[in-house]
Amino acid sequence: xxxxxxxxxxxxxxxxxxxxxxxxxxxxxxxxxxxxxxxxxxxxxxxxxxxxxxxxxxxxxxxxxxxxxxxxxxxxxxxxxxxxxxxxxxxxxxxxxxxxxxxxxxxxxxxxxxxxxxxxxxxxxxxxxxxxxxxxxxxxxxxxxxxxxxxxxxxxxxxxxxxxxxxxxxxxxxxxxxxxxxxxxxxxxxxxxxxxxxxxxxxxxxxxxxxxxxxxxxxxxxxxxxxxxxxxxxxxxxxxxxxxxxxxxxxxxxxxxxxxxxxxxxxxxxxxxxxxxxxxxxxxxxxxxxxxxxxxxxxxxxxxxxxxxxxxx
Amino acid sequence: xxxxxxxxxxxxxxxxxxxxxxxxxxxxxxxxxxxxxxxxxxxxxxxxxxxxxxxxxxxxxxxxxxxxxxxxxxxxxxxxxxxxxxxxxxxxxxxxxxxxxxxxxxxxxxxxxxxxxxxxxxxxxxxxxxxxxxxxxxxxxxxxxxxxxxxxxxxxxxxxxxxxxxxxxxxxxxxxxxxxxxxxxxxxxxxxxxxxxxxxxxxxxxxxxxxxxxxxxxxxxxxxxxxxxxxxxxxxxxxxxxxxxxxxxxxxxxxxxxxxxxxxxxxxxxxxxxxxxxxxxxxxxxxxxxxxxxxxxxxxxxxxxx
Numbered sequence: 001x002x003x004x005x006x007x008x009x010x011x012x013x014x015x016x017x018x019x020x021x022x023x024x025x026x027x028x029x030x031x032x033x034x035x036x037x038x039x040x041x042x043x044x045x046x047x048x049x050x051x052x053x054x055x056x057x058x059x060x061x062x063x064x065x066x067x068x069x070x071x072x073x074x075x076x077x078x079x080x081x082x083x084x085x086x087x088x089x090x091x092x093x094x095x096x097x098x099x100x101x102x103x104x105x106x107x108x109x110x111x112x113x114x115x116x117x118x119x120x121x122x123x124x125x126x127x128x129x130x131x132x133x134x135x136x137x138x139x140x141x142x143x144x145x146x147x148x149x150x151x152x153x154x155x156x157x158x159x160x161x162x163x164x165x166x167x168x169x170x171x172x173x174x175x176x177x178x179x180x181x182x183x184x185x186x187x188x189x190x191x192x193x194x195x196x197x198x199x200x201x202x203x204x205x206x207x208x209x210x211x212x213x214x215x216x217x218x219x220x221x222x223x224x225x226x227x228x229x230x231x232x233x234x235x236x237x238x239x240x241x242x243x244x245x246x247x248x249x250x251x252x253x254x255x256x257x258x259x260x261x262x263x264x265x266x267x268x269x270x271x272x273x274x275x276x277x278x279x280x281x282x283x284x285x286x287x288x289x290x291x292x293x294x295x296x297x298x299x300x301x302x303x304x305x306x307x308x309x310x311x312x313x
Numbered sequence: 314x315x316x317x318x319x320x321x322x323x324x325x326x327x328x329x330x331x332x333x334x335x336x337x338x339x340x341x342x343x344x345x346x347x348x349x350x351x352x353x354x355x356x357x358x359x360x361x362x363x364x365x366x367x368x369x370x371x372x373x374x375x376x377x378x379x380x381x382x383x384x385x386x387x388x389x390x391x392x393x394x395x396x397x398x399x400x401x402x403x404x405x406x407x408x409x410x411x412x413x414x415x416x417x418x419x420x421x422x423x424x425x426x427x428x429x430x431x432x433x434x435x436x437x438x439x440x441x442x443x444x445x446x447x448x449x450x451x452x453x454x455x456x457x458x459x460x461x462x463x464x465x466x467x468x469x470x471x472x473x474x475x476x477x478x479x480x481x482x483x484x485x486x487x488x489x490x491x492x493x494x495x496x497x498x499x500x501x502x503x504x505x506x507x508x509x510x511x512x513x514x515x516x517x518x519x520x521x522x523x524x525x526x527x528x529x530x531x532x533x534x535x536x537x538x539x540x541x542x543x544x545x546x547x548x549x550x551x552x553x554x555x556x557x558x559x560x561x562x563x564x565x566x567x568x569x570x571x572x573x574x575x576x577x578x579x580x581x582x583x584x585x586x587x588x589x590x591x592x593x594x595x596x597x598x599x600x601x602x603x604x605x606x607x608x609x610x611x612x613x614x615x616x617x618x619x
Contacts, residue, residue, distance in 0.1 A: 027471070051467065054501075059460045059494035066464020069442070069450045071395070072471065074464075090491070093454040094461060098442055 003171035003204065006143035009107040012165055013038025015147045016075060017045045019154035024049075026154060029064050029076045031057050036167075037077035037107045057082045061090035061102075068100035073154070076102060080109040080122035080164060088128055091160075096132045099159045104129075105150075109139075109164040110251035111279065111296060112201065112289040121284035127256025129162040130229045136161040136182070137229040139258075141203035142172045145226055148180035157182065166251075168289050170201035173224070183227045185235035191219035194307070195239035198249040199225050199258045205293075206249050208300035209307075216304075218313055231261045233269065240270035245311055247275045249303060254278040275310050277303055327382075328419060333390050335418055339383040344550050347417055348378040352579045353606045354413040354426050360599035362430040365438070368589040370410035372514040372547070372574040373481060379553040380479055381414045389419035392446045398476050399449045399465045403458020404483035404512060405439040406591070412436050412445070420447035456489025458482060459509065463498050466507040466567075477561070481510045485517030488526050493538065499567040500539030507567040508560040509540075512547065514576035516587045535569040547572025580605055 020026045020042055029051045034040040043050035053060040057078050064074035076083070083106040084091070095102045106125070113121045129137050138153075138161060140146040146165065153161055173188060188203060189210055198206035203224045210220040221243055223235055239246050246266060248259040259276030266274050279296055293299050297306065307313070327336045338344070351374045359365035381387070385398035402411050409429060416423040421435070428434035435444045439453025450461050462480035469476045486492065499507055511531065519525050528534075535542040541563045545552035553572070560568035576590070577583030580602040583594075594602055 027467075049471070051502075053498065054494075056491075056494035056498070058457075058491040059463075059498055062457045062460025062491065062495065063464040063467070063498060065457075066401075066450065066461035066466075067468045068464070069461065070399070070465045070468030070472075072464075072468050089454060090457055090460075093451075094457050098451040 003173070005169040006172055007169050008140055008143050008146040008165045009036070009038045009167070011143035011146040012105060012107070012150060013041035015150035016042040019150060020046050020049065023073065023154055025071065025073045027051065027067055027072045027074050029053050029060050029074055031055055031060050031078040031082065033078050036079070039075070039077045057087040058090045061087045062094045064102045065094040065098065065100050068095070068102050069098065074102050076104050078106050079120060080106040080125040081120060082106070084122065084125040084128040084162075091129070092132050095160050096134045099134045101158065102160045103153045103163065104160065105163045105165065107165040108167045110166055110200065111284045111292045112251060113167050113284075114289040114292065115286050117286035118283040123253045123279045123284065124256065125164060126228055126250075126252050126258065127260070130256065130261065134159045135229065136227070138163040139199040139226055139228060140165070141200060141224045141226055142170055142174055144172055144174040144176065144178050145180055148178060149226070152180050152182060164200065166201055171204040173204050173207060180226065183230050183232060185232040186224045186226065187221065188224050189220070189222040191221035191243070193219040193243055194245045194247060194311070195221040195223060195243045196247050196249060197223045197225050197236070197239065197258065197262055199228060200251055202249040202251055202298070205298065205300055205303070209249070209303045212300050212304040213307065225258060225262070228258055228261050231265060233265045236262055236265040237270045240266055240272040245273035245275065247277060247303070247307060249277045251298065252278055254280055273311065275307065277306065328389065333388040335387050335389055337383050337385070339550070339554055341550055344378055344382055347382055348375050349579070349607050350417060351378060351410055351413040353603055353608050354416070354423070355409045356580070356594060356599050356602045356606065358409045358413070358426050358429040359593040360596060361427045362593060364430055364593050365409055366406040366591050367409070367594060368516065368576040368583060368586070369404060369407040369483060369512065369514065371578045371580065371583065372576045373404070373407045373512045374410045374578065375548045375550065376481060376510050376512065376553060376572060377410050377414045379550055379557070381418050383550070383554060384557050385479065386476070389447065392420060395472075396474050396476050399462070399478040401450050401458050401462050401465070401478070401480045402440055402452055403462070403480055404455065404486055405452030407512075408436075408440045411440065411448070415445070415447040421445075455483065455486040456491040459492050459495035460498070462507055462509070463495055463502070463504060466499070466504040467502060469506055476506070478507045479510070480507070481512055484511060484513045484515065484522050484528060485525065487511065487528050496535065496538040496540065503565050504567045505564050508557065509567065509569045511569060511571045512574055513571055514574045516576045516585065516590060518590050520587055531571050535571070539566055541566050541568040542571060543568065544571045545573070547574035548578060
């Protein structure tokens with residue numbers, strides 16, 4: 001499609017270096033994955049403010065909590081499965097309950113992890129973080145949004161935040177001058193028939209799906225819902241009011257993630273037809289990311305087909 | 314019993330008017346009297362709440378008294394003073410003792426102690442640092458406190474502050490794997506501004522620690538993890554202070570003070586009785602306990618019967 005491809009995790013590492021220059025309270029912790037999460041860039045630039053924690057994610061979360069309780073602003077990285085699964089209770093009790101400003105920024109969310117297989121493909125992290133009080137949940141669509149989010153999180157956002165990144169390069173879909181606004185969805189494409197609400201790299205897939213839909217004469221609005229919590233309920237209500245159906249698209253279980261968050265708004269405030277596209281309550285498997293998107297029916301073609309069948313349009 | 318009179322106790326003015334620093338004292342008679350008061354208040358608080366953890370609060374009382382009265386640099390009227398020594402009660406269930414010593418050293422009125430565990434109280438069932446003045450960090454879920462103390466110690470080093478970090482772990486708590494992850498971290502970063510206490514009272518909820526899951530040998534474990542380890546009697550102020558001094562002199566590595574203690578210490582029918590881990594005394598038991606702890610007026614804290 002001629003889009004620029006970039007790693008969000010590289011954008012993350014580079015942005016950490018940038019925000020770390022201005023704010024000396026920023027510290028970074030990693031659990032033996034700094035060359036994958038790209039916190040190695042920060043480590044190289046500011047070795048005194050980088051803490052290698054070894055393979056001990058629970059300890060890393062607690063250490064970050066202690067640093068935050070003493071006035072530091074920790075960014076904590078590992079893979080999403082370990083940050084949210086292994087260390088969930090540490091995140092809940094040591095970080096979120098005391099409402100400490102810790103930024104939990106793991107990479108390798110979703111099936112696009114690819115060949116490593118199910119043990120490393122985290123499909124539950126948004127659900128696990130969303131349920132914790134005080135926790136904000138952010139999923140950038142691309143490298144541009146990642147940079148903007150890191151700048152935002154380096155500021156005075158109150159309390160803890162979770163920012164989910166992926167492994168592979170993903171298409172840039174946001175304009176260069178894009179400025180992330182916490183809690184606000186961003187409309188990538190206008191359309192009056194149905195609404196596609198996506199997060200992460202699925203925003204690009206949603207745009208491609210909209211292209212397919214337009215071939216059939218269907219105008220699809222594409223919304224990048226990069227703050228999952230607190231969700232932009234007004235954007236959801238507008239979509240429900242102005243279009244005939246909402247389709248959520250995420251690289252996460254359909255249980256507890258973006259689809260659930262949108263469904264909560266829709267069912268309580270603006271009942272409308274809703275289709276959740278995502279991982280359908282199953283584990284992942286090894287394969288190339290593109291193959292896995294096909295297996296899980298997450299390609300634009302598969303989504304287009306699902307919409308056609310489900311909505312009869 | 315010490316020979317300090319109640320009048321003398323009340324006239325004890327520990328706050329320095331110029332700096333606000335708590336004037337530490339290692340006067341044994343004073344410490345013993347304050348520890349007795351803490352123990353009495355632990356009994357009153359848990360009895361008033363009809364819940365809580367008196368056993369482990371009584372075992373850790375002398376350690377907390379030594380830290381707050383005779384060791385740490387702190388300002389009770391300025392709980393967030395950046396250069397204060399930090400304290401983290403990793404075995405958060407022993408918070409009645411922590412609240413009692415915080416009240417005694419001036420962080421909040423002692424009257425408030427009887428609100429423990431009640432709705433809208435600042436004194437939560439496990440410590441909440443957003444609510445209680447003087448509590449440096451929330452706790453309650455066992456196994457997480459040493460990591461937090463490491464973070465505080467690292468932050469102090471980054472800040473160039475000379476504050477020290479003290480953390481108290483339970484003995485059963487070291488069955489949690491995170492403690493040993495954290496122990497490696499303290500060693501790896503050579504955190505000599507960190508000093509831990511292990512409240513080794515030998516009992517946990519389901520029975521003797523040795524039967525539930527043996528944690529020994531303790532000293533050798535901590536040493537193998539790169540710590541300086543000291544074994545003491547956790548009810549001897551002399552031994553506690555001598556270990557604290559040794560910890561401060563120990564450079565390049567953290568110190569763990571393994572304190573042999575008695576669960577329920579000070580109350581004959583609670584000592585070494587596992588059921589008093591998480592069971593409050595009945596009003597009758599509380600009255601008996603208070604009599605043993607030198608109280609003649611029953612359950613009252615300030616003349617009012619609870």
